[in-house]
Amino acid sequence: MPIRTAAKKFAGMISAAALSLALILPAGPAFADAGFRHWVASFRASAVQAGVSGAVYDAAFRDIKDPDPEVLQKARFQPEFTAPAWDYFDNRVHEQAISNGQAMARKWKPWLDKIEARFGVDRYILLAIWSMESNYGEMLKRDDVMRNVIRSLATLGYGDQKRSKYARTQLIAALKILQTGDIDESHLQGSWAGAMGHTQFIPTSYQTYAVDFDGNGKRDIWNSVPDALATAANLLKKNGWQSGKTWGYEVTLPDGKVPGGSMSLSKWQALGVTRASGKPFKNGTDRAELKLPGGREGPAFLIIKNFQVIKRYNNADKYAFAVGLLADQIAGRGALVNDWSRPFTKLSFAEKQELQQRLAEHGYYDGKFDGKIGQASKDAISAYQSSAGLTPDGHPSMEVLKVLRRK
Template sequence: MPVPANGKTRLTRGWKRAALGAGLSVALLATSLPAHADARFRSWVAEFKQTAIASGVSGRTYDRAFRGVDEPDLEVLEKARYQPEFKAEAWDYFDNRVQEHAISVGRQMAKKYKPWLDRIEARYGVDRNIVLAIWSMESNYGEILKNDKVMRNVVRSLSTLAYGDPKRAKFARNQLIAALKILQSGDIDESHLTGSWAGAMGHTQFIPTSYQLYAQDMDGDGRRDIWDSVPDALATAANLLRKNGWQSGQTWGYEVSLPDGRKFPSGRASLAKWQSLGVTRASGKPFRNGAESAELKLPDGRSGPVFLMTKNFRVIKAYNNSDKYALAVGLLADEIAGYGGLVADWNRPFTKLSMDEKQELQQRLSTYGYYEGKFDGKIGSGSRAAIMAYQERMGLTPDGHPSLEVLSTLRKK
């Protein structure tokens, strides 16, 4: 999701499981609100109308947007209040994002939308595979938009945050005004103005202010519809990258090998300079442009995969200011394009499972009563908790790793 200037707001999945793990519930949250919370919320909505009108939103648009929005969304407040600080290991982060299913579907979408991708690439100069990878990272190629437990009324979500979350109130007010202007523009009607709990919208998960800056009408129907038009959504993502300096025809970076026992300076240098210091492409191929500037990155230490990142890597970070996010986009894009995966592997303390084996792991854990989630092969907090519970029961080290060792013991039961 494109990030606002004052920080990032990410979509959190599995909130119910996380909340229960922290001893929270919607019912408990409700009891923590004032007895007349709904009346106070309606009063806030009535008062905010003048602010919206002063910002250029018509009274008619405001009334239409808030029709039926007469109480705060308690689930939004719960998500906002319970944001677990989980720092994923490199292998965990990338295994869940650069995996067989995402690659396969990305290639299918490349064929399905080829005519549109041809036009988008020609108009914006952004590599189609980067755009497809962002689509995967943001909404699983639109699958998340079909999940009613995740998607919700953007006006209600943002007004709830503006009313009930002091930490996010300023952000939410700004986003709410922008959302109302989107509705007023006619790009989408109120019944389809849906997004995450924090207001991230559409296939490529744009917050309202970012939508205003970058939204595109690629299919020519007169509306910038990132919810139901894949061409519009992908063009919007490409437009963001272009306006943030994407260099057409250039890569995001290279996996490289370092000579043993040598230290390297921080900062940027030309690829030719890095090569003179003994840094070579891990694939053995030459660098495309020796004059291009690049920065050395070691996301998993010297013993893991190592990279030289070019300017386009920094441009991807305009979408999400995270090295891991930008690297996952680049790696997934390369896999979708058929360039192949990493030469070096991440420093994982176990034997890696394939996507099919991870799904089998979830199914077997479910059979024995440890897991209640989807059999999607994505190892999140629910899967890790189930693995740990099983490991503890079996007298194994409860590390929660989705390992071949754990799957092998399950197969023997």
């Protein structure tokens, strides 16, 4: 099962049963806590039947007395991603992610050499995944993001009836991870949906792909960067990664209609589709598919098999594109020739941080100056634009920053 795909399937959906439960139960935690404790007690038999030791189960739940309300809130209000392509990529493929990735490539070079030799997976793809999943491990240091995996999955198993099967399966897998001794219950931390470690594996995927690459006897994706990166490489290799090949090519399209479907790179070239960089395709016999993630006005790509392998990590085209494009820039292979079509002038990463800081100085923003334009930043931009007589589109534009600089 892909690492995050299963979690994404329910990320935007909280069951009607759970919502009804929240509406009909009496106010206050007592009733809900009692119901949760009853669920934990009754689920013990299922876990033991699945091979979890009773002692491990009891230890895992020793300090868990109630569900995590933020888990259900995040599950309930996760919006379906409908933003334009540039919005997704601007928050993931940027100067800081590239610079940090290059620093990590230098820092972890001896281990990356070994991982690449064993699994045949491009080190820059692994670095890009690491960036996408946990910002090179920085996310693991944030108490507002990291949660007790056992509590999170039990909360979903108890409070989200529509997705309880997924949560219960993952909970048993997480308990078995504790049972192996790879990590103890106090350090079994993950996202609200149970994704864990530097490279964000859900428990069942951890069981399938986790690797003890540093040789200390533990498959520790939480504290060992070599284990985490090797585990990601193992997933990609076992799902068909083609060593020595890229994920795809940015291309320039000829005028007129271009056919769809899959054909060899040589046939695409015969139709007038060429690499945007002007370089030749590396292997004309590779089959490729044309994709336009930003529409005809944005960059075009011919993607080959490794693109689909990346999607085994997260089954979304945008995710695979972000990984591939970020990997290329960390490796120094160049940025896009044809950038995404935006209805405004793009800011650099440092300028986005400045934008957030200036919005905060004017009382519109109270978040971190992290250069990532999430919903809080967009709301702050829209509010400021309204007050300044501008169109409240929420775009992180040079046009807005210039107005702020004049204030």
